[in-house]
Amino acid sequence: MTTELQIQKLDKAFDQLDVSSNGELDRDDLIALGSRLILGFGQSPTSAKGKEILDGYDLFWQELARTADADGSGSLSPAEFREAMIAAYIEGSRFDTTFLPLAQSVAKLSDTNGDGQIGRPEFGTLQSAFGTPSPDIDAAFAALDRSGSGQISVDDLVHAAREYYTSPDPQAPGNLLFGPL
Ligand SMILES: [Ca+2]
Ligand SMILES: [Ca+2]
Numbered sequence: 190m191t192t193e194l195q196i197q198k199l200d201k202a203f204d205q206l207d208v209s210s211n212g213e214l215d216r217d218d219l220i221a222l223g224s225r226l227i228l229g230f231g232q233s234p235t236s237a238k239g240k241e242i243l244d245g246y247d248l249f250w251q252e253l254a255r256t257a258d259a260d261g262s263g264s265l266s267p268a269e270f271r272e273a274m275i276a277a278y279i280e281g282s283r284f285d286t287t288f289l290p291l292a293q294s295v296a297k298l299s300d301t302n303g304d305g306q307i308g309r310p311e312f313g314t315l316q317s318a319f320g321t322p323s324p325d326i327d328a329a330f331a332a333l334d335r336s337g338s339g340q341i342s343v344d345d346l347v348h349a350a351r352e353y354y355t356s357p358d359p360q361a362p363g364n365l366l367f368g369p370l
């Protein structure tokens with residue numbers, strides 16, 4: 190059973206991922222988002238970190254397209270995307286195989302000095318790539334920095350991503366990964 194909350198989060202995710210804003214998600218959208226992240230953090234797409242991100246988005250796309258492109262158009266409608274995400278990551282057990290590696294790569298990219306922590310400026314760079322408006326970035330940071338230390342650990346960020354994309358729990362802090370829903 191997928192809840193309203195889960196569907197709300199997936200619909201918001203679709204809008205973020207549809208970089209070309211044409212109402213359909215395709216591989217180019219994901220590669221564009223990956224490139225935006227890489228360039229945002231001052232890396233080159235051919236660097237080790239850059240390649241890891243692009244490979245991660247490619248794997249994610251393959252997972253989504255494998256079963257979900259019902260009309261064979263090479264792109265996913267919001268409904269096809271929702272079904273694919275539910276099948277793979279909410280009802281299915283593919284998260285650790287085709288989503289976790291991507292979430293880890295993105296979190297590691299965001300930890301620019303490699304100390305395992307992500308500060309507000311790095312978090313802002315990350316969120317800007319996803320198109321998150323500034324007030325929402327502040328709200329997301331406050332929700333995820335539960336100790337109020339001014340840092341979010343790489344592990345906590347990855348955990349928040351798992352909660353955002355899969356959890357039915359209305360209290361999960363990760364629901365606020367991209368600000369208030
Ligand atoms: Ca698109
Ligand atoms: Ca399609």
Ligand SMILES: [Ca+2]
Binds near residue numbers: 301306
């Ligand atoms: Ca850091």
